[in-house]
Each structure stands twice: as structure tokens, then as C-alpha cells.
Amino acid sequence: MTVVDKSVAIPGDLLSDDASRAGEGTYVEDGKVYAHYYGIINDREKIKIIPITSKYIPKRNDVIIGIVTDIGFSNWIIDINSPYDALLHISEYPERLEMYNMSKHLRIGEMIMAHISDVDYKMKTELTMQDEHAGILRNGRLIEISHNRIPRLIGRNGSMINMLHKECKCKIFVAQNGRVWLSGREENVDLACEAILKIDNEAHTSGLTDRISEFLMVNKGRIS
Amino acid sequence: MNAKPEKFIIDGLRLDGRRPDELRPLKISAGVLKRADGSCYLELGANKVMAAVYGPRQVHPRHMQDATKAIVRYRYNMASFSVGDRKRPGPDRRSIEISKVCRDAFQPVVIKERHPRLAIDVFVEVLQAGAGTRTAGINAASVALADAGIAMKSLVASCAVGKVDDTLVLDLMKEEDNYGQADMPIAVIPTTGEITLLQMDGHLTRDEFGTGFKMAMEGCQKIHEAQKEALAKCYQMKDDGGEQVGE
Amino acid sequence: MGSNNIIAEIQRDHMYNLLMRGERVDGRAFDEYRPISIETGVIARAEGSAHVKIGESQVVVGVKIQIGTPFSDTPDKGVIITNAELIPMASPSFESGPPKDYAIELARLVDRGIRESKALDLDRLCIEEGEKVWMVFIDIHALDYDGNLVDAASLGALAALLTATIPNKKYEVSDEDVQLTVREMPIAVTAIEFEGEIMVDPCLHEEAVASSRITVISNQDGSICGIQKIGTDSLTEDQVNRAVDMAINKAREIRERFFINI
Numbered sequence: 232m233t234v235v236d237k238s239v240a241i242p243g244d245l246l247s248d249d250a251s252r253a254g255e256g257t258y259v260e261d262g263k264v265y266a267h268y269y270g271i272i273n274d275r276e277k278i279k280i281i282p283i284t285s286k287y288i289p290k291r292n293d294v295i296i297g298i299v300t301d302i303g304f305s306n307w308i309i310d311i312n313s314p315y316d317a318l319l320h321i322s323e324y325p326e327r328l329e330m331y332n333m334s335k336h337l338r339i340g341e342m343i344m345a346h347i348s349d350v351d352y353k354m355k356t357e358l359t360m361q362d363e364h365a366g367i368l369r370n371g372r373l374i375e376i377s378h379n380r381i382p383r384l385i386g387r388n389g390s391m392i393n394m395l396h397k398e399c400k401c402k403i404f405v406a407q408n409g410r411v412w413l414s415g416r417e418e419n420v421d422l423a424c425e426a427i428l429k430i431d432n433e434a435h436t437s438g439l440t441d442r443i444s445e446f447l448m449v450n451k452g453r454i455s
Numbered sequence: 456m457n458a459k460p461e462k463f464i465i466d467g468l469r470l471d472g473r474r475p476d477e478l479r480p481l482k483i484s485a486g487v488l489k490r491a492d493g494s495c496y497l498e499l500g501a502n503k504v505m506a507a508v509y510g511p512r513q514v515h516p517r518h519m520q521d522a523t524k525a526i527v528r529y530r531y532n533m534a535s536f537s538v539g540d541r542k543r544p545g546p547d548r549r550s551i552e553i554s555k556v557c558r559d560a561f562q563p564v565v566i567k568e569r570h571p572r573l574a575i576d577v578f579v580e581v582l583q584a585g586a587g588t589r590t591a592g593i594n595a596a597s598v599a600l601a602d603a604g605i606a607m608k609s610l611v612a613s614c615a616v617g618k619v620d621d622t623l624v625l626d627l628m629k630e631e632d633n634y635g636q637a638d639m640p641i642a643v644i645p646t647t648g649e650i651t652l653l654q655m656d657g658h659l660t661r662d663e664f665g666t667g668f669k670m671a672m673e674g675c676q677k678i679h680e681a682q683k684e685a686l687a688k689c690y691q692m693k694d695d696g697g698e699q700v701g702e
Numbered sequence: 703m704g705s706n707n708i709i710a711e712i713q714r715d716h717m718y719n720l721l722m723r724g725e726r727v728d729g730r731a732f733d734e735y736r737p738i739s740i741e742t743g744v745i746a747r748a749e750g751s752a753h754v755k756i757g758e759s760q761v762v763v764g765v766k767i768q769i770g771t772p773f774s775d776t777p778d779k780g781v782i783i784t785n786a787e788l789i790p791m792a793s794p795s796f797e798s799g800p801p802k803d804y805a806i807e808l809a810r811l812v813d814r815g816i817r818e819s820k821a822l823d824l825d826r827l828c829i830e831e832g833e834k835v836w837m838v839f840i841d842i843h844a845l846d847y848d849g850n851l852v853d854a855a856s857l858g859a860l861a862a863l864l865t866a867t868i869p870n871k872k873y874e875v876s877d878e879d880v881q882l883t884v885r886e887m888p889i890a891v892t893a894i895e896f897e898g899e900i901m902v903d904p905c906l907h908e909e910a911v912a913s914s915r916i917t918v919i920s921n922q923d924g925s926i927c928g929i930q931k932i933g934t935d936s937l938t939e940d941q942v943n944r945a946v947d948m949a950i951n952k953a954r955e956i957r958e959r960f961f962i963n964i
Contacts, residue, residue: 243609269601285604536748536764
């Protein structure tokens with residue numbers, strides 16, 4: 232078998248004869264590295280495979296945008312755009328609350344920005360809102376893109392998202408679970424959404440930052 | 456239904472002009488459905504099958520959950536219009552057995568431990584049946600699983616070998632399937648040669664079994680190449696922002 | 703499921719803001735369909751078949767024509783049986799198992815269009831009174847559900863019937879297969895009501911947000927052969943009238959575009 236030389240891997244593709252180079256999305260068998268996913272090959276010190284699309288699986292310390300789907304005895308049940316729901320315990324809310332009061336502060340259907348504080352071996356996922364970025368998101372617009380493309384949307388050292396902020400003049404919160412929340416003037420949010428969907432669609436292409444920059448320039452007249 | 460042909464092989468060629476070790480024309484397109492997490496449309500000879508994958512996703516009813524890993528479910532179904540005489544909709548004993556052996560064919564490759572309590576659902580719909588629907592379904596399901604971003608050890612490729620006029624033939628067509636002397640579908644992990652599905656009915660000598668098995672293995676390798684090509688092409692199209700082509 | 707409804711609620715605000723500007727989520731006009739494609743003859747084993755796409759929604763309809771015995775109360779008439787399989791492939795919300803109420807509603811709606819428009823001449827489908835008649839099975843197979851399956855299924859059924867042949871040879875009725883006679887072209891047009899506005903061909907988002915929709919099936923002469931209001935909200939008389947007018951116009955356009963030459 233020869234080592235695959237291309238940019239996209241398919242499960243079972245041999246990636247390297249050097250087991251020490253096995254990164255995320257790969258596995259080692261008989262000292263060789265193989266692909267676990269249909270995805271993009273990221274060939275640096277380690278070889279990683281980034282799935283083209285996959286479901287968001289919660290990880291500790293991720294920032295997520297969640298939607299309250301139910302209120303339990305002392306927890307809010309939060310949809311995090313994943314097959315796994317998350318729990319926000321009453322004690323993790325920014326203020327001290329009494330149980331009977333829970334639905335007054337955070338209702339079903341409301342959106343929050345929060346951190347994942349713990350994921351156990353059964354994938355029970357717990358959230359916290361006790362840090363400065365956390366909060367309830369009201370009156371904005373929510374869009375969902377593939378969580379695999381969030382790094383592209385942020386860009387190297389935040390270059391892409393900073394450009395969007397600057398050019399679209401609206402608030403944009405990006406979460407690792409693929410949700411993006413925007414708030415501002417309707418036209419501005421429209422333009423930002425279009426740009427984000429463009430990034431989502433063209434994430435694998437090179438020169439993306441330049442193309443988005445050009446797109447924003449051309450459409451600049453639409454916003455105020 | 457056509458009557459039994461006098462001879463299945465004339466001058467070394469089969470009724471449809473193939474050599475004994477040749478596959479029927481194969482066409483695979485990945486990523487053809489919007490709602491499913493992964494999908495694949497496949498034509499093999501007269502077969503037309505669509506596969507869709509949902510998951511990993513929550514399991515209902517809850518008692519089917521496994522607290523330590525994901526479960527794989529597989530539903531093979533024939534459309535009522537896929538066969539000569541209309542088939543009554545819904546599962547029958549045949550499709551339930553096929554669903555089971557196909558599900559088992561994927562157990563060794565799907566990485567389940569990462570997703571406790573969830574399910575990976577595979578749906579295979581036979582839109583037109585033309586002998587070898589289970590193998591066509593497995594080949595499509597395999598591509599759909601990859602397209603859904605499911606972690607796998609490898610794809611799975613599947614193909615049947617049979618016997619007509621005392622000759623071993625690869626990838627049976629309708630007449631060979633109906634009136635042949637044997638039919639042996641297999642599914643393998645092409646990268647390792649491990650077998651994940653094996654069924655056989657009819658009559659084979661010990662030697663025929665050995666030789667036929669090798670033929671089927673080689674057929675699976677060819678199918679594996681086509682599966683990989685389809686996925687690479689699907690990526691290319693996403694890359695170009697191009698339109699996906701369906702049927 | 704639950705969370706989908708909640709997400710639909712969040713989408714609702716966005717849809718409302720768009721509506722104020724006279725827009726829809728995907729930029730269409732209120733009376734505009736998504737792209738429609740109809741391909742016939744896709745299933746060689748069926749006597750008639752069609753693959754229909756409306757936007758990203760996809761259905762395959764197969765027509766099987768077989769010999770059976772007539773119903774005792776109509777011994778001299780052929781039989782139409784329409785069935786829809788909303789298989790779990792097509793949507794995360796569709797479940798395996800016997801057809802649910804929404805699948806039965808869909809099948810009956812398509813059936814009603816074909817039957818009430820008298821598109822098929824049931825008398826001519828009789829071979830031997832009381833003994834042998836042609837049974838026409840219309841099987842609808844949904845592959846991808848992105849809203850408005852009713853219109854896709856009904857277009858598919860009509861296209862499949864228009865291209866179907868009666869298998870005389872296979873059943874030794876005569877030595878020539880003939881085209882199935884289709885006398886009418888009923889077209890279903892579905893619209894949602896959202897904040898008082900009527901919009902045809904709802905996509906999935908719009909179906910989720912609007913609590914009511916209405917399907918109107920009309921004939922070539924602009925007469926109506928079937929109506930169904932689907933959903934939990936009420937409609938005003940004015941809304942119903944607007945939906946009916948829109949449906950008749952749209953049906954005419956679709957008929958002219960796809961079926962005049964079929």
C-alpha cells in the first residue's frame with residue numbers, strides 16, 4: 232500500500248508509516264496511521280483529519296450558544312446543537328436564584344451563551360454561565376453553520392471574524408457548536424449572515440479571506 | 456418474469472455480454488439528500504438504491520440506549536414499485552433478515568465508543584431491484600456513513616459471486632440470480648480483507664467456494680475504488696461550490 | 703421534536719421582519735415556487751414513474767398496473783389505490799412503521815385529486831365485469847422532505863400516470879401494451895398563511911413556522927376538485943379566497959410548463 236497523497240481522506244486511508252504522527256481523526260494499527268473520517272487532511276507535525284461535516288460533540292471549555300428546551304427540578308435543559316443535551320444547574324446561573332423562580336429569569340425558548348464546565352464518560356454535559364462572556368442573548372438573529380467550519384469563520388488569530396465585525400458593524404457571537412448570534416441593524420445583520428454562509432460554503436477553498444473581503448467591499452453600500 | 460435461459464454463458468460471455476469476473480456498470484453519487492446527515496445514490500446494473508444516514512442522534516425509545524456506546528440501526532426497504540409485481544409496503548421476513556445481516560456487516564468498522572447513548576441510523580431504499588440489492592445497499596450505505604462524518608475504521612464493500620452453467624460468475628444479474636446454481640454475497644473491509652457479511656445458498660464444491668470467494672474479494676476491491684472516487688468527487692463539487700447532481 | 707419547535711419560534715421573528723419588507727426566507731415572491739424538476743420513466747420495473755424535485759424536496763412516484771378483482775359495489779370499474787411512504791430517510795421527524803396520520807392524509811389528498819378530477823376513466827379499466835379489472839397502484843416514496851411534499855407528490859402522481867402503459871402483454875389481455883388514458887390534469891398547489899399573507903410552496907422553515915396551510919387541487923378549466931386545510935390555525939374567508947385564486951393561477955402555469963407536451 233502506498234501513502235495517500237491528496238487533500239481529502241476517506242476512512243481507512245493509510246496516512247503515514249510513522250505512528251508518532253497520528254493526530255485527531257486518525258488511528259494507529261500495526262504502527263501505521265489511518266484515517267477515521269471522510270475529511271480534510273491537515274498535514275503538519277501531526278496528521279489530523281477534519282471531518283467535512285459531523286455532529287457537534289460537546290467538549291469541556293467550549294463556548295456554546297444554547298437554547299432552553301425545558302426546565303427541570305434544579306436544572307435548565309439546554310439544546311446545544313448536538314445529539315447530547317446539556318444541563319445548566321441553578322447554581323451556575325450568574326445570580327443566586329430560588330428554584331421556584333427559575334422560569335422567570337430564563338424561559339423556554341431563550342438563548343444563552345455559556346461555557347461547558349464538564350462532560351462525563353456518559354456524555355452528561357454541564358454548563359456554566361459564571362464568566363464574563365456568558366449571558367442571555369435577546370433580540371438578535373441566530374444562524375447555524377457546520378461546527379467544523381467555526382475555525383474558518385474565526386480565522387487565524389481572529390482575522391476573519393474581526394473583519395466581519397469591522398465591515399458589517401454589528402455584534403457577532405460565534406460559538407464552537409456551530410451557532411452564530413448576530414445583533415444590530417437589519418441590513419447589517421443581513422450582510423454579515425450572507426458572508427458567514429459564504430464562508431460555510433467555501434470553507435475548504437484557498438484565498439477565502441480575500442474573497443470575503445472583496446464580497447464585503449462590493450456590498451458595503453447596503454449597510455449603514 | 457423472464458423464462459429460464461437455455462444457456463447462461465455463450466462463447467465465454469454472459470447474457471449481458473460480461474465476462475464471468477466482470478461487474479455490472481456502477482454509478483455512485485455521494486451527498487445527494489439535504490435532510491439526511493449523509494447520503495448516497497447508487498446504480499449497479501438495473502439496481503437503483505438510495506442510502507441515508509442520520510446520526511449520531513438520540514435514541515427513542517430510551518430503553519434501546521447503550522450507556523457505553525452508540526448503537527447502529529439499519530433499515531433495508533424495497534419500494535412497492537421496485538419489483539415486477541407490486542410489493543406490499545413495509546417490512547417482511549426477507550427485508551428484516553437483510554436489515555440484520557447488513558447491520559452486522561457495519562459493526563466492525565463503525566467506531567461506537569465515542570458516542571454513548573446515541574444511535575447511528577442507516578436507511579437503504581431500493582427504488583428499483585435488479586438482483587444483488589443487499590450488496591448494492593451496503594455499498595451505498597458505506598458511502599453515506601462516510602458522508603455523514605461517522606468515524607470508521609474503513610469503508611465496507613460488498614459484492615456477490617454465483618454459479619451458472621457450472622461456471623463461477625461475479626455480481627449476478629436477474630436471470631443468473633433466479634435460475635443460477637449458487638449465490639454468495641459477501642462484504643469485506645477492503646483495507647484489511649476481513650469479512651463482515653457472508654451468506655451463501657445453492658450448491659458449490661469446496662474448490663468452487665475457494666475460487667469464488669477470491670473473485671468476490673476482487674470485486675469488492677473494485678467497488679471500493681469506485682466508492683472512494685465518489686467521495687472524492689463529492690468533495691470536489693463542494694469545493695467548487697458546484698451543484699450536486701442527483702439521479 | 704420539542705427543540706425544533708422552539709427553534710421554529712426563534713425563526714418566526716426573522717420571518718416576520720422579512721415579511722414586513724415583503725420578503726421570504728429564501729428571497730422568493732409570495733406567489734413563487736422553488737425550482738421544479740420532473741423526470742419521468744425513472745423506474746423501469748414500474749408501468750409509470752416520476753422523480754420530482756421542488757427545491758430540495760424529492761419524491762419518487764411509481765405506478766404499478768396489475769389485474770385484480772373489482773370491489774363488489776363497483777363490479778364494472780377499475781381500482782385506484784394510492785399509498786404514501788414517508789420513510790425515515792426523508793426527514794429526522796419521520797418514523798419507521800405503519801403510515802402515520804400525516805402520510806395517510808398526503809396519500810388521500812393525492813388520491814382525491816386523481817379520483818375527483820376523473821383523470822382516469824375507471825369504466826375503461828374494467829376487463830371483465832365482476833371478475834377482472836385493472837388496478838392502478840400509485841405509490842409515493844418521499845426521499846427528502848424540505849417542505850411541501852403534497853405538491854411534489856401530486857405532480858409526481860400525475861406525471862407517472864401520464865407516462866404509464868397498461869401491461870396487456872404481461873397479463874395476456876391483448877398482444878399490445880397501450881398508453882394509460884389520462885383525461886384531466888389535476889394540479890395541487892399548497893400555500894401557507896403567515897401573518898395574514900398567503901405564500902405558495904412553503905419550504906421547511908415556512909411550514910414549521912406557519913400553523914396552517916391549504917392545498918387546492920384544480921383542473922384544466924380552472925374548476926376545483928379537491929381542497930384540504932392542514933394545520934392548527936384558523937383561516938379567514940378572505941385568506942381562503944386568495945389561496946384559491948393563487949392556486950388556480952399557479953396550477954395553470956405549472957400545467958402549461960410541464961404537462962402540455964408530456
